[in-house]
Amino acid sequence: MQLLLDHGVDVEVKDTFDNEECEGPPLEPAVTRNYLPEAEFLIQEGHANVNFVSESLILRALSQGHLEMASLLLTHGATIDGEESPFSWAASSGNVAALQWLVDHGVDARSFLSNEKEFGKSVKRAQEMKRLDVVAFLQRLKGEAVDDEMAEPMNQV
Numbered sequence: 640m641q642l643l644l645d646h647g648v649d650v651e652v653k654d655t656f657d658n659e660e661c662e663g664p665p666l667e668p669a670v671t672r673n674y675l676p677e678a679e680f681l682i683q684e685g686h687a688n689v690n691f692v693s694e695s696l697i698l699r700a701l702s703q704g705h706l707e708m709a710s711l712l713l714t715h716g717a718t719i720d721g722e723e724s725p726f727s728w729a730a731s732s733g734n735v736a737a738l739q740w741l742v743d744h745g746v747d748a749r750s751f752l753s754n755e756k757e758f759g760k761s762v763k764r765a766q767e768m769k770r771l772d773v774v775a776f777l778q779r780l781k782g783e784a785v786d787d788e789m790a791e792p793m794n795q796v
Contacts (some may be wrong), residue, residue, distance in 0.1 A: 664688075670696045670712070673705045682715045689717035697726055702732040706740050708749035713744065724751035730777055735768040742780070752784045 663690050666687035667677040680685035687744035689696060697717050700708040719725050719741075726748050729737035742748070752758055758781065 641696060664691060666691070667696070670700050670705070670708055671703070672706055673703065674684050675708055675711065679711055682754050684710070685756070689715050695719055698723075698728045700735070701725065701737040701740065704732070704734045704737060706736060709737075709740060716731075719746055724748075724754070724757060724775075726751040726780075728774055731764050733765060733768045733773055735770075735772045735776050738773065738776050740778075749779060749784065752781050758790050 640712060652745070664687065666678060666689070668674075669681065676748045678687075686789050695718060697712045700706075700712060714768050725741055725746055726738065729741060751766075758777070762774055762777055765771075765777065
């Protein structure tokens, strides 16, 4: 990779060969395939934009259970946003570790938990996948959020 960079290869160029698996700059397939050393090299050398796609790369990493990759991206300024909640993405992937990663990294779950349609869809998807651990995690998270909301007025008195 260093040889290519030394000779001026543009690493932000997009694939034009209609390869759906690899349609963006090299960072995208590195994240998708969990090539951590390659992703780290591209990012640290300043040859990759961690926010170049409309779909968050962190969400892609989380949905595939690549927690180290998600941490690398977050450390280098990647945003966790998109049309769907990151919690919805993680739940849809059936990955409790990804859900816990979001909580551990302070990602706000309130909008996801208060959106009954999105929350319900995520629970239903987890049930269909027979991921009762995901269902239990989501229900516990929702229960904690309700407890926190009820405690807020008491704390303000």
